[in-house]
Amino acid sequence: MHELPVIEKILKVALDHAVKHRVKRVLAIHLEVGELSDLEDQWMQHYFDHLSEGGRAEKARLVIERIPARLQCTQCGEIFPFAAASDESNVCPVCVTGDCRLIAGKGYFIKNLEVL
Amino acid sequence: MSDEIRLIEVKEEIFADNRKVADDLRKRLQKERTLLLNLMASPGAGKTSLIVKTIAGLSNEIRLGVVEADIDSMVDAETVVKAGVPAVQLRTGGFCHVDASMVNKGLEGLDIKDLDLVILENVGNLVCPAEFDTGAHRNVMILSVPEGDDKPLKYPLMFSICDVLIVNKIDYMDFSDFDIEKMRSRVLRLNPDIEIIPVSCKSGAGIENWLDWLRSLISDQGG
Numbered sequence: 001m002h003e004l005p006v007i008e009k010i011l012k013v014a015l016d017h018a019v020k021h022r023v024k025r026v027l028a029i030h031l032e033v034g035e036l037s038d039l040e041d042q043w044m045q046h047y048f049d050h051l052s053e054g055g056r057a058e059k060a061r062l063v064i065e066r067i068p069a070r071l072q073c074t075q076c077g078e079i080f081p082f083a084a085a086s087d088e089s090n091v092c093p094v095c096v097t098g099d100c101r102l103i104a105g106k107g108y109f110i111k112n113l114e115v116l
Numbered sequence: 117m118s119d120e121i122r123l124i125e126v127k128e129e130i131f132a133d134n135r136k137v138a139d140d141l142r143k144r145l146q147k148e149r150t151l152l153l154n155l156m157a158s159p160g161a162g163k164t165s166l167i168v169k170t171i172a173g174l175s176n177e178i179r180l181g182v183v184e185a186d187i188d189s190m191v192d193a194e195t196v197v198k199a200g201v202p203a204v205q206l207r208t209g210g211f212c213h214v215d216a217s218m219v220n221k222g223l224e225g226l227d228i229k230d231l232d233l234v235i236l237e238n239v240g241n242l243v244c245p246a247e248f249d250t251g252a253h254r255n256v257m258i259l260s261v262p263e264g265d266d267k268p269l270k271y272p273l274m275f276s277i278c279d280v281l282i283v284n285k286i287d288y289m290d291f292s293d294f295d296i297e298k299m300r301s302r303v304l305r306l307n308p309d310i311e312i313i314p315v316s317c318k319s320g321a322g323i324e325n326w327l328d329w330l331r332s333l334i335s336d337q338g339g
Contacts, residue, residue, distance in 0.1 A: 002244035
């Protein structure tokens with residue numbers, strides 16, 4: 001649903017860096033995407049191909065690494081995986097308290113660009 | 117220039133610039149002592165009804181304004197103006213959410229200095245609005261009983277970013293298999309700090325709890 005604004009942003013950041021570094025072409029964009037974001041890799045690439053047409057980043061590959069959602073225990077600091085679509089409780093596997101917070105799995109982060 | 121493939125470090129959050137605009141807006145409004153609430157929900161969950169109830173309950177004590185974001189209609193703003201408070205309609209022109217720059221634009225249509233509270237009615241869906249910081253001081257979402265108690269499993273991001281969850285249409289509870297305790301535990305595992313307020317905009321049940329939450333928020337702010 002919100003592929004368009006997300007991909008526009010990714011393209012803009014990539015092109016800004018491409019201009020700054022005077023590159024001829026952007027070949028690939030390495031991204032980290034939080035698991036809680038619902039965008040599909042295939043659709044992201046599809047939108048990207050469309051938006052990037054005719055520019056320096058045309059047909060660049062989106063290399064997407066999904067960042068798993070994780071919880072952290074506020075008592076002992078243990079970090080453990082969070083299964084968003086299940087009814088499992090959030091009990092810390094180490095100290096068995098239930099006060100755990102979501103600390104990872106959101107957002108979009110551009111790591112680097114492969115360029116010519 | 118060589119033809120070798122190089123790697124350029126970027127290390128950039130893609131919504132960093134929106135967050136900056138949102139932070140600036142939050143600060144500006146705080147200086148004006150105007151509180152901005154971002155209200156999100158699926159279409160039909162009761163966003164406009166809750167706003168109308170809020171106006172009815174608070175307009176004697178608090179100066180309220182409303183920004184209505186809609187893909188392409190004026191219906192909601194007209195309803196709100198009829199209820200007696202200033203409202204601006206923000207047409208997103210096909211966009212499924214509003215971001216901080218759009219809110220800035222919408223606020224130009226209101227006299228912020230004369231308002232204690234502005235409610236932003238975001239575009240109706242549980243996906244996109246969760247990704248974009250609007251500059252609001254608090255995020256509020258509505259889940260209505262007919263939508264089902266499984267929504268926190270399907271839209272975890274939305275439930276994880278809200279300060280308040282209004283469970284609306286509790287008058288439907290007897291006709292549905294909505295399990296509020298199940299929903300509560302699903303929501304709290306995503307967001308242990310969230311305030312859950314069951315209401316019925318139709319019967320008025322629970323509305324006073326919502327108004328009290330708003331009152332205390334505004335008085336904390338130094339109102």
